[in-house]
Amino acid sequence: MRKLKGFSILMLCLVFVLTACSGKGGNNGTTTPANSTPTNGAAESTPEPVVEEDVPDLDGRVIRIAAWWDQTPAGETQSELNRLEKIAEVEKKYNVKIEFVNIPYDEMVPNFTTSALAGEPFADIIQLEYKLALPLIKQGLILPISEFTDETSNINNGANLVEKYPPIAGDYYSFESPNSLGAGVHYNRNLFKDLGLEDPKEIYARGEWTWDKFLELAKDATRDTNNDGKIDVYGFSGWAPDIFRHFAASNGVKLADEVSLEEGLTSPGSIETGEFLNRLYNIDKVVKIGTGNPMEWDEYNTFKSGDVAMFTTAEWNLRDLSFDFGIVPIPKGPNAVEGITYADYLKNGKFIGKGVKDAKLVYKIYEETLDIPMLEEYSGQEYLESLYGFEDDVDMLRHHISGTGLISVEDGFPDFPAWPFVNDIVVNQISAAAAAETYKAQAESSLKVFDQQ
The missing domain is CATH 3.40.190.10 (Periplasmic binding protein-like II)
Structure with a gap:
C-alpha cells in the first residue's frame, strides 16, 4: 500500500527530463545538412508526395x-x-x-x-x-x-x-x-485501523468479497466505543435508493431493460436485494442515518462525519475529508454476473x-x-x-471497477416505481415480496410509455 506523491510532481520531473533531452531542434541537439549523404551509404529514397488536406472554411x-x-x-x-x-x-x-x-x-x-x-x-x-x-x-x-x-x-x-x-x-x-471511473464501496482507512478490522482489499483478493462478508464487517464495525449505551460508530452509510441500485446490479438485476422493455424490479433477484437492504437498515441496524430519513439525498454525505466504516458516494464527493479512505468493488450478491459490479445509473x-x-x-x-x-x-x-491518495485504490478503480457498470436507465421511464419500492422496504418496513406485488403492474406499464407515443 503506497501513498501517491501527486501527479503534478511526476509531470514536473517528466517535463524537465524531456527538456534536457530534446535540444533546440528537437533532434538531440544535432542537425543533418539538407544535402548530406546517409551514413550507411544507401541511396536516398524519393520522398512520398504530400497530399494536402482539403480543409473547409466554415465562415466563422x-x-x-x-x-x-x-x-x-x-x-x-x-x-x-x-x-x-x-x-x-x-x-x-x-x-x-x-x-x-x-x-x-x-x-x-x-x-x-x-x-x-x-x-x-x-x-x-x-x-x-x-x-x-x-x-x-x-x-x-x-x-x-x-x-x-x-x-x-x-x-x-x-x-x-x-x-x-x-x-x-x-x-x-x-x-x-x-477515463477509469466507477462506483464501489469506499471505506475509512483510519477507522478500520482503529477498530482492528481486516482491510476489504485483502478479503477481495481472496475472492471472498460477498454480501455476507460485507455484512459481517459492517456488524463488527457498528459499536458503542465509549460504553455509554449508544452506538457511536457505524458499519455503513449511503443514500438508500443508490445502495439498492448498486447491490441489485451486483446481484445480476437489471431493473428496466430499454430494449426488451422487461422490468426486473419485481424479479427474484430484486426481491433478494430488497431483503438484504432490510437486514442492513432494520434488522442488523448497521447503517447510520444522518438526516433521519434514509431516502434523503443528503445521506450521500453522512460518511463525512468520520464515524462510518464503509459508504457509497460518487468520486467527486471525496474532496477535503479529514481521514484517509480506500475503495473496493460493490460486494458480490448470490446471483452476481461476471463483469458487473455496480449500477451505472448516472452515466x-x-x-x-x-x-x-x-x-x-x-x-x-x-x-x-x-x-x-x-x-x-x-x-x-x-x-x-x-x-485518491493511495496507489492500490487507483489500481482497484482502473483494473477491477472501471468498465464493470451495468447501464441503468429505469429513471428514463416516467413513473417507474424504484423509489417507492425502496421506501416501502427501508422506511415502511414492508417485506420485499409484498412491495414487489404492490408495484409489479406499475413497473410493467411504465415501460410501455414509448410504445404509446
Whole structure:
C-alpha cells in the first residue's frame, strides 16, 4: 500500500527530463545538412508526395458544446494549456469558434427538445445522462454514432482520444474521452485501523468479497466505543435508493431493460436485494442515518462525519475529508454476473442531435481538439490521483471497477416505481415480496410509455 506523491510532481520531473533531452531542434541537439549523404551509404529514397488536406472554411461558425458545468479547459495544468492551444489551432484551421456553454441541469433537456423539434438544436454537442437521453433517442432526436463518424475517425481506430460509450436502446449514441471511473464501496482507512478490522482489499483478493462478508464487517464495525449505551460508530452509510441500485446490479438485476422493455424490479433477484437492504437498515441496524430519513439525498454525505466504516458516494464527493479512505468493488450478491459490479445509473456522455448542420464535420473538429500530447500514463490519471491518495485504490478503480457498470436507465421511464419500492422496504418496513406485488403492474406499464407515443 503506497501513498501517491501527486501527479503534478511526476509531470514536473517528466517535463524537465524531456527538456534536457530534446535540444533546440528537437533532434538531440544535432542537425543533418539538407544535402548530406546517409551514413550507411544507401541511396536516398524519393520522398512520398504530400497530399494536402482539403480543409473547409466554415465562415466563422460557432460550434457549441453544452453541459451543466463549464467544460472550458481552465489552463491550470499543462494538459489544459495544450488543449487550449489545440482548440485555437483548430479554430483557425476551420475558421470556426468553439464555445463551451454552461446550461443548468434542469434546463438542458427542455432546451434541447424544443430546439431539436424545431430542426435547430441549440448546441451541436450536448452532455446528457443516459436516463435523460433515452426518451430523446426514442423520439428520434439523437443521432447514432455511425451517422457522424467513419473509418478514419479516432473513435473507430484505437479510440485513445474519444471512445464509444456503452450502447443504449440497441445502438451506440454517446461518446467521451476515455477515463477509469466507477462506483464501489469506499471505506475509512483510519477507522478500520482503529477498530482492528481486516482491510476489504485483502478479503477481495481472496475472492471472498460477498454480501455476507460485507455484512459481517459492517456488524463488527457498528459499536458503542465509549460504553455509554449508544452506538457511536457505524458499519455503513449511503443514500438508500443508490445502495439498492448498486447491490441489485451486483446481484445480476437489471431493473428496466430499454430494449426488451422487461422490468426486473419485481424479479427474484430484486426481491433478494430488497431483503438484504432490510437486514442492513432494520434488522442488523448497521447503517447510520444522518438526516433521519434514509431516502434523503443528503445521506450521500453522512460518511463525512468520520464515524462510518464503509459508504457509497460518487468520486467527486471525496474532496477535503479529514481521514484517509480506500475503495473496493460493490460486494458480490448470490446471483452476481461476471463483469458487473455496480449500477451505472448516472452515466452521462456527449451526444449529437438530429438537425445539427454538418454533424460529421462538427464531430471531426471536436475530435481534433483532443489530439494533444499525452502527458499521463493513462487517460484520467491526473483526476484520479487528485482524489485518491493511495496507489492500490487507483489500481482497484482502473483494473477491477472501471468498465464493470451495468447501464441503468429505469429513471428514463416516467413513473417507474424504484423509489417507492425502496421506501416501502427501508422506511415502511414492508417485506420485499409484498412491495414487489404492490408495484409489479406499475413497473410493467411504465415501460410501455414509448410504445404509446
